[in-house]
Amino acid sequence: MSKNERLIFHVDVNSAFLSWESVHRLAADPESIDLRTIPSAVGGDKQSRHGIVLAKSTQAKSFGIVTGEPLTHALQKCPSLVVVPPNFEVYTRYSERLMNLLSEYTPTLNQFSIDEAFLDMTDTYHLFGAPMDIANQIRDRVLKELGFTVNIGISTNKLLAKMASDFKKPNLCHSLFPSEIPEKMWPLPVEELFFVGKSAKAKFGILGIRSIYDLAHTNVNILKTHLGNKYSALIHEYANGIDEEPVEVTDPKAKGCGNSITLSQDVIDNAIAKQVLLALSETVGARLRSSNVSCSCITVEIKYTNFQTYTHQTVLPHQTNTTATIYEAACRLFDEFWDNSPIRLLGIRTTKLDDTDFSQISLFDNNQSDKFKKLDSAIDSIRNKYGIDSVKRASFLKKG
DNA sequence: TGTTGAATCCCAC
DNA sequence: CTAACGGTGGGATTCAACA
Incomplete structure (x- = not known):
């Protein structure tokens, strides 16, 4: 490794939710069947039929079932598919155990999602051995100590490490060093490059760009005629394996906080x-308050039965995190733009977050909203004591 | 000319 | 029936309004 090069690992749990569900069930009942050995999936609410596949077993994958597809679709492909509901509290625990194990190898660790993490091993790998040996050691330890498998990608930056962890699965470690790009990354279809989605793939198709090689060897200015300026520059660098972003230990402050729900029945x-x-x-209010932040912008989202989605937003005169204030603004927005046709999904999102300024709030809030704040506090404490779902509005309980 | 806001689009997990 | 389907969050883009 030359002196300025970094050593980055990307760790990715194979079929995370399904693996964790299996381990959890086997721990509770060693005689129960291992979901990983049959066609199975973790999916959304079976009852309302609104769920999608969140994770699938290898056997389910062999039926052509893919993550993100509607459960009804998956069941058509494989009628014997065993579908289990997700258990996020359990998954969070396994996630924490994994991160704790990984943190033994470097203080420079960033959790990218519930089941993925980047590790900057530059300053610590010499304590443990050669890069590939360390990765295999981590992989073995996770399986032996925690009971599930991971893939680990090894390279000199986050992009290449992430691409490498997506190579052959499960339970494998791969390197993708810059010298290996022509052989290991460029032949792949362009949509396998991180940050190339459906839309970019279509536009690349118009330009005759099919592989990551094609993208890497296309002039950026050509890309900019069909895609955004910033995006073109970024994706061209990615295709060439360039990514200077450091592994950040502390996450940036949240920019927004929202909650949306697909209703079990269309609302008219x-x-x-x-x-x-x-x-x-x-x-949303409870989450803002528990983070000690307030919002200054509120957005309401409506998805109609044809899946067409609209948003309507407003900037508030003063920052707030009280339920009543958020609710009043949301109602006003809703009445302003609802077209009276059946609603499939409703959402509220708050942005322009800032640390709650108590002096400002006490200046501007009147006695009435003071009562609401007390109500919020009471509800919050019940939520904390009995869990977030213990307090629900009557309409929420009645729904469905 | 440059900034803000609003609505939409795109991406990831 | 062109179609069966989540929740959350970050960021970019486009256009209009405004200074």
Whole structure:
């Protein structure tokens, strides 16, 4: 490794939710069947039929089932598919155990999602051995100590490490050093490059760009005629394996906080919609308050039955994190732009977050909202004591 | 000319 | 029936309004 090069690992849990669900169930009942050995999936709410596949077993994958597809679709492909509901609290625990294990290898660790992490091993790898040996050691330890498999990608930056962890699965470690790019990365279809989605793939197709090689060897200015300026520059660098972003140990402050829900039945009644907005306001408000932040912008989202989505937003005169204030703004926005047709999804999102300024709030809030704040505090404490779902509005319980 | 806001689009997990 | 489907969050883009 030359002196300025970094050593970056990307660790990715194979079929995370399904693996964790299996380990969890086997721990509770050693006689139960290992979901990983049958066609199975972790999926959303079976009852309302609104779920999608969140994770699938290898056997389910052999039926052509892919993550993100509707459960009904997956069941058509494989009628015997065993579908289990997700258990996020359990997954969070396994995630924490994994991160704790990984943190033994470097202090420079960043959790990218519930089941992925980047490790900057530059300053610590010499304590443990050669890069590939360390990765295999981590992989073995995770399986032996925690019971599930991971893939680990090894390279000199985050992009290449992440691409490498996506190579052959499961339970494998791969390197993708810059010298290996022509052989290991450029032949791949362009949509396998991180940050190339459906839309970019289509535009690349127009330009005759099919592989990552094609993209890497296309003039950036050509890209900029069909895609955004910043995006073109970024994706061209990615295709050439360039990524200077450091592994950040501390995450940046949250920029927004929202809550949305696909309703178990389409809503056509204004009063019902308002009750849903109240429940959403309550969730968002509680989360803002627990983070000691307030918002200055509120957005309401409506998805109609044809899946067309619209948003409407407003900037508040003063920052707030009280349920009642969020709710009132959301109602006003909703009434301003709802076209009275059946609603599939409702959402509220708060942005322009800032540390709650108590002096400002006490200056501008009147006695009435003071009562609401007390109500919020009471609800919050119950949530904390009994769990977030213990307090629900009547409409929320009645729904469905 | 440059900034802000609003609505939409795109991406990831 | 062109179609069966989540929740959350970050960021870019486009256009209008405004200074």
